[in-house]
Amino acid sequence: MAAHASWNGVLLLGELPVEVSLYAAASSAERVSFHIVNRRTGHRVRRELVDESTGRPVEHDDQLKGYDVGDGRYLVFEPAEIASALPKGERTMAVEGFIDLDDVDPLYFDRPYFLGPRAHVSTDAFGLVLEGMRKRKVAALARAVLFRRVRSLLIWPGEGSFMARTLNFDHEVETQPAILKRVADVKVKKPMLDLARHIIDTKTGTFDPATFDDRYDAALADLVRAKIEGKPVRRRKAPARTKPDDLMEALRRSAAQAA
Structure with missing residues (x-):
């Protein structure tokens, strides 16, 4: 089965555009999974979104995102409102600089990906950037809108393609608990x-x-x-x-x- 790209777009290095595709490098698809079933009937149970006050099912078109402002009140947002607030450039992965791969603390590593040339597109520009980074032994820091979120990525040369990892933001990484630092005193x-x-x-x-x-x-x-x-x-x-x-x-x- 042909690999399915998670994202297609342009890797932008200054004024040099390189058409690329992002592929997941790890998957949980092979794990054993279970469904919820009714003990009495043996039939599968399906989840249904209901109004917590009336208990009645809510149709898909009536389901909106709401921000909790307290006291059981919510600010309701239409899909178009949220879409208009999202950053643009959903098909651009802009390189912001080059660093040593070892400069990034593994705590910031999120999901791994392969980054390769877009299918049916010339690989000349891709090969140029890949070999240039390999010669200089550097990794690239890039930013892109992936899956409706702005993400930072670390990109480095692999075998015939780039390897990439989305990075956790600084506010998402927890500080080391003080109790762990006491081990040094043992x-x-x-x-x-x-x-x-x-x-x-x-x-x-x-x-x-x-x-x-x-x-x-x-x-x-x-x-x-x-x-x-x-x-x-x-x-x-x-x-x-x-x-x-x-x-x-x-x-x-x-x-x-x-x-």
Whole structure:
């Protein structure tokens, strides 16, 4: 099946326009999903929007967005009013500058995408920008209206295309809780530190995403399969929790397993 572009537009680098398409680089489509059903009838239950005062269903054409101003009152906005207030340039991804990729704290990373040349469009301009950024080892900061929201993006050269990530805004990133900063004040005894270092050294490797599986989704898939086949559902045991007083012993057991 051909990949479906999430967004089509123009990557604008100064006065140089490059027609591009944005493709999702991660998907949750393969996860096990459930519907809500009626326990008594086994029929699927569908959600319906109702008026909280009258309890009556509200037709789609009568559903508007409202801003809560308190005391149960709402400012009501027509779709045209909201559309007129949205920023223009929905098909332009404007590059605002270039930075080192490592300059961006991963806390600001949001969704990953592939950014490639638009189908049936010359790739000369795209290849020029891609190779130029690869040679200079830089990433681009860009801004675009994506899915009716202004978003900042980090764009960097990948294999044959750009990689891109939408970025969280500063006000969306939480500050580190003060309690976490107290960890720096903990005094660690040398024998325990030596054991911890041994465990780290013996388990040091490289990142291979194929070795990580979604255990929750796998458990749900097993549950569904067992139900279909009429087999009993096996309950998984929870891992034993380590008590604070057993920390040294837990380190020793971990070191023995890692050896």
